[in-house]
Amino acid sequence: MGTLKYAGNGASKDFLPDVIGMIVLNKGTTITVALAKTLAGWQALINPATSAAIVGTYINLERGFEEKTATPEFTTANTGLEEKTKDFEPKFTGYGKMSWEDYRTWFEADGKEYQFVLILKDGNLVTSFNSAGLVVGFLGRMFVSYNFPKAGGDGKQKACPFDIILSDVEQIKNYQIIRTAFQRVELEESVPVGINIEILTDYESSGGTVVLKATHRVSGLPYAGLTTYAQWQVVNTTTDAAGAATAITATNAAIGSYTLTFLNGAAKMTGDFEIQAETITASHVTYLSNVLNIPV
């Protein structure tokens, strides 16, 4: 619907607060308006009880937000009539306030479709709704930049750009602001803490063991909290129908080192597979690693 009626002027002439962050959701994700007002509603999507249930995250854009939408096309007819003949898809670039190591974890998102809910400085949400009245954000594509470290100045601040091109002008036209009951920082603190995992000793072909190292992202300090098999997930395989962490020896957890056995049933993995590690506390994913490919 889009009924045009005069709607009056408010007493305040305040600007809309700056966009300072965005929630990135898997395509097709919805949340009710009532839940979108609450921190718990977003935590069910951002840091639920298992990493498999995560369908979104929050990106802090305090390092900059630039609107890049092209100006509408105006055409002049041969009669002299000038009018708007086209609106272009809204687009913007947001600069992530994150480490380069965090940014690298987004490389696989390049060109993929997501739904974006914008967060204003006052913590309120800018979003559109689907036909059922559910919050869906704005559908669009995300592009990241593969680049070298910047020399300095605003180049450094803009080292982690997210170019977002929305798909539907109508969604922007019909956006609404949802007043939330939580602070923006609370949302950011709900995002699982990033852990880096890397291979210390290659996947061993006769026994299926691999030695892995887990560290706090950027600081490099060992992460000792991944001592049970249930915390290690096989998230993708290339040739095997399935795979799992069959056993883990965490004798050297204090230095972030873990020996894991990954098998498909009783058989060794026959092709590369990808893993991810997680820590769950009080029914929320609190630590989450990068996705690591294990060459076989």
Added chain:
Amino acid sequence: MKFGKVDINTTSPSVKWKDWTWKEFQNFYDHSLKGNVTETIEEIGKALGVKVPKSKKGSDA
């Protein structure tokens, strides 16, 4: 299920211990458990549901 310093997966649908042969389990024991557990290979195999052959004495447990 914990044995010594090792946590063994007993919940994943892709790890069906009852389907393992004793030879497969011996290989698993040699690579993933040996030196890190105090229980014998038979004790662990039995606890996991692996078919333990009566005549076997184990690899080195």
